[in-house]
Amino acid sequence: MKIAVLPGDGIGPEIVAQAVKVLKALDLDLELNEAPIGGAGYEAAGDPLPAETLKLAKEADAVLLGAVGDWKYDSLPRDQRPERGLLRIRKELNLFANLRPALLYPELASASTLKPEVVAGLDIMIVRELTGDIYFGQPRGISTLENGEREGINTMRYNESEIRRIAHVAFSIAMKRNKKVCSVDKANVLETTELWRQVMIEVAKEYPEVELSHMYVDNAAMQLIRAPKQFDVMVTGNIFGDILSDEASMLTGSIGMLPSASLDQNNKGMYEPSHGSAPDIAGKDIANPLATILSAAMLLRYTFNDEANASRVENAVKKALEQGYRTADIWTEGTNKVKCSEMGDAVVAAL
Numbered sequence: 001m002k003i004a005v006l007p008g009d010g011i012g013p014e015i016v017a018q019a020v021k022v023l024k025a026l027d028l029d030l031e032l033n034e035a036p037i038g039g040a041g042y043e044a045a046g047d048p049l050p051a052e053t054l055k056l057a058k059e060a061d062a063v064l065l066g067a068v069g070d071w072k073y074d075s076l077p078r079d080q081r082p083e084r085g086l087l088r089i090r091k092e093l094n095l096f097a098n099l100r101p102a103l104l105y106p107e108l109a110s111a112s113t114l115k116p117e118v119v120a121g122l123d124i125m126i127v128r129e130l131t132g133d134i135y136f137g138q139p140r141g142i143s144t145l146e147n148g149e150r151e152g153i154n155t156m157r158y159n160e161s162e163i164r165r166i167a168h169v170a171f172s173i174a175m176k177r178n179k180k181v182c183s184v185d186k187a188n189v190l191e192t193t194e195l196w197r198q199v200m201i202e203v204a205k206e207y208p209e210v211e212l213s214h215m216y217v218d219n220a221a222m223q224l225i226r227a228p229k230q231f232d233v234m235v236t237g238n239i240f241g242d243i244l245s246d247e248a249s250m251l252t253g254s255i256g257m258l259p260s261a262s263l264d265q266n267n268k269g270m271y272e273p274s275h276g277s278a279p280d281i282a283g284k285d286i287a288n289p290l291a292t293i294l295s296a297a298m299l300l301r302y303t304f305n306d307e308a309n310a311s312r313v314e315n316a317v318k319k320a321l322e323q324g325y326r327t328a329d330i331w332t333e334g335t336n337k338v339k340c341s342e343m344g345d346a347v348v349a350a351l
């Protein structure tokens with residue numbers, strides 16, 4: 001198994017080290033190759049996605065990524081900023097399907113800011129389209145108008161085939177779950193998402209067993225907090241999925257619990273936590289590494305088809321939580337507050 005390991009910035013190196021520790025403890029035939037991305041790529045090669053890093057990622061079966069970004073790069077030209085490196089690698093590898101499972105481990109019911117009964121038993125799969133939408137649409141930029149005023153522009157854009165392929169991913173996943181897909185759009189206002197809705201309805205005909213519903217994104221944001229367990233699979237575009245997945249992470253106790261898989265048509269994938277580089281807590285060994293460890297489990301499941309080891313890692317996470325280990329973000333009275341590296345050790349010990 002050839003894995004490109006891209007720790008990135010901020011807490012990236014700390015959390016990726018824990019996931020690597022867990023993967024190594026599994027006794028698999030692993031070839032791990034590390035390379036810089038994001039701010040680390042800019043420092044090393046003047047490019048947030050250095051050519052060497054991209055080559056390594058393309059040659060690997062899968063990519064394990066930490067996070068990118070730091071405030072100190074915010075004044076760089078946009079193409080040199082860390083986030084652009086992440087967007088480019090997603091596009092270059094054609095990782096159009098971003099799976100973000102929001103699953104509540106029962107031990108963390110009281111770590112959520114919502115009432116335990118609202119979140120108990122939560123198990124939502126957010127399917128976010130990842131290589132289209134306003135993130136990539138042209139034209140974009142900031143220009144100066146004739147009257148001297150500046151104008152910022154981004155273009156929300158989806159073509160039919162992009163919507164169709166993410167719809168198939170969502171419906172196929174729903175077939176293995178509770179057979180419910182909620183498509184989230186803003187079809188009452190935006191033509192892009194009016195087309196999104198039309199294509200969802202067309203594709204749904206190929207999956208007669210799956211119940212398709214539609215929800216406007218503003219209502220979806222509210223429903224996720226009001227009654228999150230009504231959802232099974234949620235499918236949505238890039239920007240709405242970015243926002244709703246951060247929101248959903250809090251249902252699981254912390255943003256530090258939400259893993260992700262970004263897949264191409266052949267399940268080659270990049271695996272990363274849904275959260276960012278958390279510059280506010282970087283370098284202190286206090287970040288929650290579980291989202292990254294759970295992303296490594298997704299790597300085993302989706303790219304290597306190794307359900308046994310994927311479940312082994314997930315069960316070890318569950319056991320570590322049952323044993324009372326908690327990083328600061330999920331700590332509650334009566335549990336054992338541990339550092340990031342100690343949480344990694346606890347998961348390894350529970351394998």
Ligand SMILES: NC(=O)c1ccc[n+]([C@@H]2O[C@H](COP(=O)([O-])OP(=O)(O)OC[C@H]3O[C@@H](n4cnc5c(N)ncnc54)[C@H](O)[C@@H]3O)[C@@H](O)[C@H]2O)c1
Nearest residue numbers: 067068069070255256274275276277278280281287288329
């Ligand atoms: N996929 C990615 O690489 C990714 C995702 C989101 C944001 N970013 C970037 O990260 C930087 C910081 O962005 P932000 O502050 O808006 O979002 P963030 O997700 O980095 O942090 C938001 C808050 O959540 C906390 N947090 C995040 N991950 C945590 C973890 N594992 N354990 C404990 N607490 C955690 C942080 O301390 C912070 O208070 C920016 O440069 C942004 O562009 C990168």
Ligand SMILES: CC(C)[C@H](C(=O)O)[C@@H](O)C(=O)O
Nearest residue numbers: 069083086087242274275276
């Ligand atoms: C850092 C940023 C480019 C990224 C995104 O918006 O996709 C992040 O927020 C995420 O959710 O992975």
Ligand SMILES: [Mg+2]
Nearest residue numbers: 242243246274
């Ligand atoms: Mg995000």
